[in-house]
Amino acid sequence: MEIIMAMYNDIVMKHFTDPQNVGEIENPDGIGTYGSPVCGDMMQITIKVENDVITDAKFKTFGCGSAIASSSVATDMIIGKTIDDALEISNKQIINELGGLPPVKIHCSVLADHAIKAAIYDYAQKHNKTYAGLEGFDPNAEEDDHHDIGDE
Numbered sequence: 001m002e003i004i005m006a007m008y009n010d011i012v013m014k015h016f017t018d019p020q021n022v023g024e025i026e027n028p029d030g031i032g033t034y035g036s037p038v039c040g041d042m043m044q045i046t047i048k049v050e051n052d053v054i055t056d057a058k059f060k061t062f063g064c065g066s067a068i069a070s071s072s073v074a075t076d077m078i079i080g081k082t083i084d085d086a087l088e089i090s091n092k093q094i095i096n097e098l099g100g101l102p103p104v105k106i107h108c109s110v111l112a113d114h115a116i117k118a119a120i121y122d123y124a125q126k127h128n129k130t131y132a133g134l135e136g137f138d139p140n141a142e143e144d145d146h147h148d149i150g151d152e
């Protein structure tokens with residue numbers, strides 16, 4: 001535990017040890033899963049949507065502490081947001097919200113970013129909707145091409 005604590009700041013540790021929105025929504029309006037091409041870890045996000053606003057979000061993460069902390073803040077960030085606003089959230093914003101992640105853990109925040117987009121993509125498909133923020137997004141894409149870092 002001491003090594004972990006030396007690596008992570010207090011905000012990350014708080015979301016890691018006491019994560020928000022853990023679990024799975026029953027009968028979700030959208031469900032997204034994403035597996036990291038970097039480490040193979042997986043994340044699932046389920047969302048409830050009413051009038052284009054995300055009213056609830058939950059996650060299950062089969063991954064490291066940074067992935068758990070990232071999904072905890074990311075679900076907090078999207079609840080209450082319109083879909084368009086939720087789609088604007090980048091992994092860089094997730095990192096900033098966490099007060100930073102160690103460089104080797106940047107890809108863990110991408111997991112949350114992609115899983116959210118995958119859940120919204122699923123919602124859009126099921127409800128015949130299109131969103132500008134989903135343009136070019138492929139939930140099955142293997143490549144991991146946006147490793148934004150948090151402190152630019």
Ligand code: FES
Pocket residue numbers: 036039040041063064065066067105107108111
């Ligand atoms: S090491 Fe895989 S998500 Fe963090």
